[in-house]
Structures are given as structure tokens and as C-alpha cells.
Ligand code: GH3
Ligand code: MG
Ligand code: MG
């Protein structure tokens with residue numbers, strides 16, 4: 001039996017420990033012309049496990065941001081040797097959106113208009129000097145969590161819930177960008193599990209899910225260099241840029257063979273499955289037209305007896 005207060009304390013400490021663990025991977029950049037202010041803030045941040053970076057001026061801070069993508073939060077003083085803090089915020093926002101980097105402006109003169117200028121130029125928050133440690137950390141953690149939440153939402157929006165693979169929309173965005181950059185030879189493969197409805201009907205939907213997850217895991221392993229996605233139901237799509245068509249077909253055929261030999265186990269069931277693949281390598285085309293040709297080839301693979309690659 002744990003009294004309520006202890007239970008609350010336990011929950012609080014658990015959350016705090018989890019936070020401290022996460023902080024080990026988060027960079028915080030302190031921009032301040034004064035060495036003593038910089039080191040004071042940095043040591044406070046280190047105490048909470050953050051990776052700290054220091055810049056004595058705006059130029060240095062932009063360089064550090066460029067070189068260290070782990071920086072999720074920048075704290076800038078109001079006056080810097082080479083520009084004002086507000087100017088630095090505006091310059092930084094031209095390069096990094098609010099969903100990539102949080103910014104806190106620090107002011108010593110409690111000027112209401114300065115605080116407003118910080119926010120207007122793109123800061124997420126501000127801090128008045130002198131500050132107590134508790135307020136300092138509340139603001140730091142709140143702004144770091146904001147970035148983390150956006151990242152979590154982005155991750156959820158881009159991936160398929162069952163398998164964790166990129167979903168169709170994310171795949172379209174990535175592949176359209178790659179095609180627009182106009183790389184040489186590229187292949188697009190559409191794969192579909194064979195007689196998957198039978199697997200569901202015979203062994204149950206839960207086992208069907210196990211099969212889908214295992215196939216996805218093997219896709220990630222075989223095609224980690226390429227763009228992959230769960231396209232829907234029991235269909236997967238793979239885009240292979242910068243590769244000779246014969247080589248792409250060989251990779252896909254090796255994968256098809258691996259899947260057909262794989263015994264997929266659940267607690268009570270051991271079974272295997274096969275898949276059919278349609279592939280195209282037409283150049284100078286849109287993703288939509290490549291998909292439509294791959295789909296025709298997939299149809300031919302099914303009609304030809306399944307468990308085969310048609311390209
Ligand atoms: P074919 O060889 O022609 O592709 O036959 P098929 O049975 O695989 O094709 P069909 O399109 O008739 O059936 C696909 C099945 O995939 C039907 C659907 O219930 C199942 N399915 C789609 N999404 C999921 C899922 O997330 N989990 C499970 N377990 N089944 C799914
Ligand atoms: Mg299908
Ligand atoms: Mg079908």
C-alpha cells in the first residue's frame with residue numbers, strides 16, 4: 001500500500017527521471033556576449049543533462065545551429081556584439097521554423113515592448129533577468145516539449161500504425177522530391193501478398209497482422225537504402241533511385257525468394273506466405289504514371305501464377 005501523497009511523489013519522480021534521460025539527446029544553445037552569463041546558464045542546463053552549446057555572438061550561433069542538428073532550443077540575450085537579440089531571432093527564423101527549433105529571448109530591462117519584439121520576430125517565449133531556477137527550467141522544458149510533441153505528431157502522420165513503415169502520403173512526398181531532382185535510372189516496385197485473404201480466413205486476423213509486420217520488417221532490412229512504404233492493406237511500394245533496372249529486379253527477386261522461404265511464427269501458428277511484384281523503370285515520368293505501369297505488371301504477376309516478379 002502506497003499512501004496517495006507518496007504515489008504522487010513517485011509519479012512525479014518517474015516523470016522527472018524520464019525527462020532527464022531524454023535531455024541527454026537534446027542540444028540547447030546559449031547566445032550571450034558575456035562569458036559569465038553564458039557559463040551560468042550552461043551549468044544550469046548541464047545539471048539537467050542537456051547537451052550545451054555556447055556562442056558569444058550571432059555569427060557563431062548561426063554556425064553552431066548549422067553544424068549541430070541536435071540543437072532544439074536557442075536562448076539568446078537581448079544585446080549581442082554583432083546584432084540585437086531580436087535581429088538574431090529574425091535571422092534564425094529565416095532558416096529554422098518553429099517546428100524545428102524553439103527560441104527563448106532573454107531581457108534584463110523588463111521592457112514590455114522588447115518582449116513583444118522577441119515574440120513578433122519569431123521567439124516562442126522570453127525570460128526576464130534575474131530569473132529563479134525554477135522558472136528557468138519550467139520555460140526550458142515547456143519549449144523543448146513543444147518541439148518533441150510536434151515531432152511525435154509528424155512521426156505519427158507519416159507512418160503506418162501497424163508496421164511502422166512510412167505511409168502512402170509520406171512516400172509520395174519523398175519520392176516526388178527525389179523524382180523532381182531528376183536522378184538517372186530509377187525503378188518503382190509494387191508488391192502485394194498472395195492470397196492474403198485466405199491467410200486471414202484460415203488463421204485469423206491477428207495472425208494476418210503478424211505476417212504484415214514480419215514482411216514490413218524484412219522490407220526495412222532488404223531495402224533500407226531506398227524509399228519504402230506500406231501502401232495500404234497488404235500492398236507495399238518501393239522506390240529505387242540510382243540503380244540499374246537489372247540490379248533492381250535482382251534485389252526484388254531475392255527478396256521475394258526470402259519471403260517465400262520464411263516461416264512466420266506467432267504463439268500458435270507457423271506458416272509462410274508469398275508475394276507478387278510488379279516493377280517499372282520508365283524514366284522522365286511522374287510517380288503516378290510509374291505506379292500505373294507497376295500495377296499492370298503486378299496484375300500480370302498475379303495472372304501468371306503469383307510468387308513472381310514482372311518488370
Ligand atoms: P491476391 O493474391 O489476388 O492479392 O489475393 P488476396 O487475397 O491477397 O487479395 P484480396 O484483395 O482479396 O484480399 C486482401 C486482404 O487483405 C483482405 C483484407 O481483409 C486483408 N487486409 C487488409 N489490411 C489488413 C490488415 O491490416 N490486417 C489484416 N490481418 N488483414 C488485412
Ligand atoms: Mg491487394
Ligand atoms: Mg487483390
Ligand code: MG
Pocket residue numbers: 192193194195196197234
Ligand atoms: Mg493480395
